[in-house]
Amino acid sequence: MLAKAMISHYRRHPLQLIALALMIVVATMLWTGVSVLTGQARDSLAVSEEAVAARKAVVRNDGQPVSVTDFVALRRAGICVAPWLETARGDAAQKVIGIDPLAMACFDAPPTGSDSAGLDGDPFVDISEVAGQSSRPGQLSLLVSPGEGPLPSEYQRREFRLGPATGELADSFLLNLDALSLLVLFITGLLVRSVYHLGLAQRRSSFVLLERFGVEKARIRRLLTAELTLLTLICVLPGVLLGQALANRLGQGFGQALESLFDLPLYAGESSPVPWQAALVMVVLVLGACLVDRFLPQRPARQGSSSGLSRLPVWAWSATVGVGLMMVFLASSLIWVFAGSALVFAGVGGLMPGLLARCADAVARRQRQTPSSSLNRWRYRELAVMFRNLALPVVALQFAMATVLAVQALVTTFEATFDQWLAQRLSAELYVQVPDGADAQAGERALAQLDGLGDWHRVRSGKAQLLAGDGAAEPLTMDLMALSPITPLVTDWTLLASVDDPWAALASGGVMVNEQLARRQGIQSGQSLRVKMGESALTMPVVAVYADYGRPAAEVLVHGDSLPSGFRPSFQSFSINPGALAVDDIARRLRAEWQVADLVIRDNASIQALASQVFQQTFLLTRAISVLTLVLASLSLLVMGWVFFSTRSWYFQLLGIWGVQPGEIRNQLRRLALLLTSGVTLVALPLGVWLTWVLVSRINPLAFGWSLPMAVYPGFWLELGLVMAAIGLVIAWLIGRQLAGQESLRPAANLEAGGER
Amino acid sequence: MPDDVLKVHRLSKEFISGRDRVQVIAGLSFTLQAAQSLAVVGRSGSGKSTLLNLLCGLEDADGGLISVAGRDTVGRWTALRKQTIGVVFQEANLMPAMTLLENVQLRASLAGRASGEEMHWLEQLGVAAEAHRFPDQVSGGQRQRAALAMVFAMRPALILADEPTGSLDRQTADDVADRLFEVQRNSGCGLVLATHDQALASRCEHCLDLSESA
Numbered sequence: 001m002l003a004k005a006m007i008s009h010y011r012r013h014p015l016q017l018i019a020l021a022l023m024i025v026v027a028t029m030l031w032t033g034v035s036v037l038t039g040q041a042r043d044s045l046a047v048s049e050e051a052v053a054a055r056k057a058v059v060r061n062d063g064q065p066v067s068v069t070d071f072v073a074l075r076r077a078g079i080c081v082a083p084w085l086e087t088a089r090g091d092a093a094q095k096v097i098g099i100d101p102l103a104m105a106c107f108d109a110p111p112t113g114s115d116s117a118g119l120d121g122d123p124f125v126d127i128s129e130v131a132g133q134s135s136r137p138g139q140l141s142l143l144v145s146p147g148e149g150p151l152p153s154e155y156q157r158r159e160f161r162l163g164p165a166t167g168e169l170a171d172s173f174l175l176n177l178d179a180l181s182l183l184v185l186f187i188t189g190l191l192v193r194s195v196y197h198l199g200l201a202q203r204r205s206s207f208v209l210l211e212r213f214g215v216e217k218a219r220i221r222r223l224l225t226a227e228l229t230l231l232t233l234i235c236v237l238p239g240v241l242l243g244q245a246l247a248n249r250l251g252q253g254f255g256q257a258l259e260s261l262f263d264l265p266l267y268a269g270e271s272s273p274v275p276w277q278a279a280l281v282m283v284v285l286v287l288g289a290c291l292v293d294r295f296l297p298q299r300p301a302r303q304g305s306s307s308g309l310s311r312l313p314v315w316a317w318s319a320t321v322g323v324g325l326m327m328v329f330l331a332s333s334l335i336w337v338f339a340g341s342a343l344v345f346a347g348v349g350g351l352m353p354g355l356l357a358r359c360a361d362a363v364a365r366r367q368r369q370t371p372s373s374s375l376n377r378w379r380y381r382e383l384a385v386m387f388r389n390l391a392l393p394v395v396a397l398q399f400a401m402a403t404v405l406a407v408q409a410l411v412t413t414f415e416a417t418f419d420q421w422l423a424q425r426l427s428a429e430l431y432v433q434v435p436d437g438a439d440a441q442a443g444e445r446a447l448a449q450l451d452g453l454g455d456w457h458r459v460r461s462g463k464a465q466l467l468a469g470d471g472a473a474e475p476l477t478m479d480l481m482a483l484s485p486i487t488p489l490v491t492d493w494t495l496l497a498s499v500d501d502p503w504a505a506l507a508s509g510g511v512m513v514n515e516q517l518a519r520r521q522g523i524q525s526g527q528s529l530r531v532k533m534g535e536s537a538l539t540m541p542v543v544a545v546y547a548d549y550g551r552p553a554a555e556v557l558v559h560g561d562s563l564p565s566g567f568r569p570s571f572q573s574f575s576i577n578p579g580a581l582a583v584d585d586i587a588r589r590l591r592a593e594w595q596v597a598d599l600v601i602r603d604n605a606s607i608q609a610l611a612s613q614v615f616q617q618t619f620l621l622t623r624a625i626s627v628l629t630l631v632l633a634s635l636s637l638l639v640m641g642w643v644f645f646s647t648r649s650w651y652f653q654l655l656g657i658w659g660v661q662p663g664e665i666r667n668q669l670r671r672l673a674l675l676l677t678s679g680v681t682l683v684a685l686p687l688g689v690w691l692t693w694v695l696v697s698r699i700n701p702l703a704f705g706w707s708l709p710m711a712v713y714p715g716f717w718l719e720l721g722l723v724m725a726a727i728g729l730v731i732a733w734l735i736g737r738q739l740a741g742q743e744s745l746r747p748a749a750n751l752e753a754g755g756e757r
Numbered sequence: 758m759p760d761d762v763l764k765v766h767r768l769s770k771e772f773i774s775g776r777d778r779v780q781v782i783a784g785l786s787f788t789l790q791a792a793q794s795l796a797v798v799g800r801s802g803s804g805k806s807t808l809l810n811l812l813c814g815l816e817d818a819d820g821g822l823i824s825v826a827g828r829d830t831v832g833r834w835t836a837l838r839k840q841t842i843g844v845v846f847q848e849a850n851l852m853p854a855m856t857l858l859e860n861v862q863l864r865a866s867l868a869g870r871a872s873g874e875e876m877h878w879l880e881q882l883g884v885a886a887e888a889h890r891f892p893d894q895v896s897g898g899q900r901q902r903a904a905l906a907m908v909f910a911m912r913p914a915l916i917l918a919d920e921p922t923g924s925l926d927r928q929t930a931d932d933v934a935d936r937l938f939e940v941q942r943n944s945g946c947g948l949v950l951a952t953h954d955q956a957l958a959s960r961c962e963h964c965l966d967l968s969e970s971a
Contacts, residue, residue, distance in 0.1 A: 374866035381854035651852055657815065658867050659839020 032243020484560025
C-alpha cells in the first residue's frame with residue numbers, strides 16, 4: 001500500500017514517468033551504440049597489433065620488391081615462407097588479402113594473428129582468387145615463420161604490417177571517440193537527473209505527509225531507490241538493443257573510417273554479444289546521477305534554486321573556466337587538452353544558468369511601466385525563473401548544441417579543405433600505372449614525343465628513411481614520392497610553409513615534407529634533412545611543408561632527378577592531362593612502348609569521388625553521435641519545458657483573470673518559450689566556436705598529425721537556431737493546449753507559499 | 758460611477774455530477790450599489806466560488822443576466838476583468854517572480870491605470886516596507902494585502918473576493934479585512950465577498966446565504 005502511495009504521483013502525472021523512461025532508453029541507446037563501435041575498433045587494433053607482433057616478412061637487400069622467383073628460391077633453401085598478396089577489391093576501396101593455405105602449413109600459427117580470420121571470408125581469401133579477381137596487380141609480400149633460422153645473404157627480415165605504423169595515432173583516434181562518448185555520458189547524466197529531480201520536487205509534499213503518518217525517512221528513500229532501480233533496469237534493456245541496432249547501422253561507415261585513416265579493417269564485432277557492460281555503466285550512471293545528493297553534505301534548502309549546479313560561488317566556476325582554457329592552450333598531449341576542455345565545460349555549466357537568469361532579471365528591470373512593457377517585465381522575470389529551475393536541461397542543451405556546432409564546423413571545413421586538396425593532388429585527368437617490369441623511362445620518352453599532349457609527370461613511390469640526428473631519435477621509415485618533370489599539375493598545390501620559389505628549389509635537390517612528418521619531428525622549411533633513399537644517404541634542404549590529409553604516415557616529396565641511381569621504386573605511374581589527344585591514342589602509344597596488351601588507366605575524377613565518399617564516411621560516426629546527443633537534449637528540454645511550464649500554468653491563467661486576452665497569453669507563452677530556447681542557442685554559440693578551435697587547432701594536430709583552418713558557419717547557426725525556435729514553439733503549443741483544456745481555476749496546492757521563483 | 762455596480766437577474770447554473778444534474782444556483786437575482794458590500798455565505802459546495810466565477814465571467818451561466826457598472830457583460834468579460842472587476846482569491850494572487858511593487862504596477866498597467874501611485878496603495882495596505890520583496894519572502898498576510906493593493910491600484914468598480922482571509926490567522930485576517938473595507942468604502946467600489954467566516958460576513962451591509970437560496 002505504501003508503494004502504491006509512493007507511485008501515485010506518476011498516476012496523476014504519467015508524462016513525467018514517460019519522460020524519465022524515454023530519457024533512460026535513449027541515453028542507453030546512444031551510449032551502447034558508441035561503446036559497441038569503440039569496442040570493435042579497440043578489438044581491431046588489438047588484432048592488428050597482435051598480428052604485427054607475430055609477423056615478419058622477407059625483403060630483398062637491394063630494395064627490389066620480392067617476386068615469385070624469390071619465393072621459389074627461399075622455399076628451395078628450406079625456409080618456411082608464405083606468399084601474401086594484397087590488393088583492392090574491384091572498384092571499391094576495400095582491401096582484400098590472398099594467402100596460400102598450403103604454403104602456410106609450415107607455420108605454427110595462422111599468420112593473421114586471429115583464429116577467426118580464416119579463409120572463409122573477408123578480408124582473407126585464397127591467393128588464386130585475389131590474383132584472378134583484381135584488375136590491378138597486388139603487392140606481394142613473403143611472410144616468414146617466426147621460428148625460422150638465418151636467411152640467405154641477399155635477404156633480411158622486416159616487421160610486416162598491413163599499412164603504415166599507426167602507433168599512438170590510432171590510440172588518439174580512439175581517445176577522441178572516448179572523449180566524445182564521455183561528453184555524451186555527462187550530458188545524458190545531466191538530462192536524466194533533471195527529469196528525475198523535477199518529478200521528485202513535486203512529490204516532496206507527499207513524502208512529508210507520509211513522514212507525518214509515521215513512515216521513516218530511510219524507508220521512503222529505500223522505496224525511491226527501488227523504484228528508480230526497477231525503472232532503470234526495465235528501460236536499459238530496450239536501450240541496449242536499440243544501441244546495438246544503432247551500432248550495426250553506423251558500423252559500415254565506422255569501418256571505412258578506420259580503414260581509410262589507419263588501413264585497419266574492422267574485423268571484430270561482426271557477431272558481438274549483447275553489450276552488458278554498457279548497460280551496467282548506464283545503470284550506474286542513472287542511479288549515480290539521480291541519487292548522488294544523498295552522499296553529499298546537506299545544505300539548507302533555498303526556495304527557487306533547484307539547479308543543483310550552484311554549489312560553488314561564481315568566482316570558483318570562473319576560475320575553473322580560466323584554468324581549463326589555459327590547459328587547453330598550453331597542453332602538449334591530448335589527455336591534457338581533454339582535461340582542460342572538461343574543466344571549461346564544467347565551469348561554463350556552473351556559470352551559465354545563473355548568468356542567463358541575471359541577464360533576464362536585468363532586462364526585466366529596464367522595462368518601463370506601460371501595459372505592454374509590464375507584460376514584458378513579467379515575461380523576463382518568468383524567463384529568469386526558468387533559467388534557474390531548468391538549469392540542468394539548459395546546460396545539457398547548451399553542451400549538446402556546442403558539440404554539434406563544433407563537429408559540423410570541423411566536418412564542413414574538412415570537406416572543403418579535403419576537396420580542394422584532393423583536386424590539387426588529382427589535377428591530372430588520367431592516372432596510368434606502369435606495369436611490372438615495364439621501362440618507365442621509355443614511357444617518359446614516349447610521352448615527351450607526343451605532340452599536343454597536355455601537362456604530365458612521372459611518379460615514383462617507395463620508401464625512404466629519415467636518418468637519426470635530423471629531428472629523429474632513430475631512423476624513421478617514410479613514404480617517398482618522386483615527381484618529374486615539375487609542371488602546373490603540382491605547382492598550384494597549397495603549401496603550409498615554404499621557402500621562396502619552392503618548386504624550383506625542389507628541382508634543385510630540395511625535399512618537401514608532409515604536415516604529419518613536420519609536426520611529429522618538428523621540421524620546418526629551410527632546415528636540412530638527411531634522407532636515405534635506397535642505399536644512398538643525401539642531405540637535402542626542406543623547401544616546403546605540404547598538406548596531406550587522412551593518413552598518419554610520414555611522407556617526403558623529391559624531384560625525380562634527386563633519386564639516387566640505385567633506387568628501385570616499388571610503384572610507378574604517370575599523371576597525364578591528354579590535352580588535344582584522345583585517351584586511346586595515349587594508351588596505344590604506351591602499350592606499344594611497353595609491349596603489353598592492357599594498361600591500368602584510371603579516371604582521376606572517379607577516384608576523387610570515391611575518396612570524398614570515404615572521407616564523408618569517416619565523420620559519419622562523429623556527426624551521428626553529436627546529432628543524436630542534440631536530439632536527446634532537445635527532447636529533454638521539450639519534456640522538461642512542458643512539465644515545468646505546466647507547473648506555472650496558474651500564472652498564465654491569472655493573466656486571463658486579469659483581463660489579458662487569450663491570444664495575448666498565447667503570444668506571451670510563445671515569446672517566453674522562444675526566449676528560453678534562443679537564450680540557450682546564444683550561449684551555445686561561443687562555446688561551440690571555442691570547441692571548434694580546440695578540435696581543429698589542438699585535438700586534430702595531436703590526434704592525427706594535421707590541422708585544419710579555423711572556420712565558422714553562421715548559416716548552420718541559423719539552422720540550429722531555427723530548430724531551437726521550433727522546439728520553443730512546440731513547447732508553447734503544448735502548454736497553450738493544456739491551458740485551453742483546463743477547467744479548474746484553482747491554483748495548485750504547492751503555490752500557497754508565494755510560488756516558485 | 759453608476760449607482761448600481763452589479764445587477765444580477767434570474768441567474769442559474771447547474772453541474773453534471775455522474776448521472777445527476779446538480780442545480781447550484783437557481784434564478785438568483787440581486788443588485789449591489791456603489792460603495793456597498795455583499796457577503797456570500799453558505800456551506801461548502803453551496804456555490805459561493807461558482808457565483809463569484811460567474812460574476813467575473815470565468816464560468817458561463819446557464820441562464821440569466823449580469824450587468825456590471827451599468828454595462829451588459831455579454832462578450833465583454835475580458836475587458837471588464839481588465840478594468841472594472843478586481844478579483845482576489847484565497848491565495849496565489851501574485852506573480853512569484855515579481856516583487857510586490859512590480860505586481861501592483863503590472864496589474865495597474867494592464868488596467869490602463871498606471872499612475873505612479875502604486876507605492877501609495879502598498880502604503881495604504883501597510884506593506885510598503887516589503888514593496889521590493891518577492892512573494893515568497895513575505896508572510897501570507899502581507900501577500901494578501903499586496904493582492905488587495907493590486908486590485909485597488911486598478912481602481913475597479915467592483916471587487917470580487919473569494920475567501921480573501923481564509924488562509925490567515927484571526928488577527929491577520931481581521932487586519933486585512935479592516936484594510937479591505939476601509940479602502941473599499943473610500944474608493945466607492947462595490948464588494949462581493951464569498952466567505953464562511955460569519956464575523957467577516959457580518960461586516961458587510963448585505964448578506965446572501967446560498968444554502969438558503971438553494
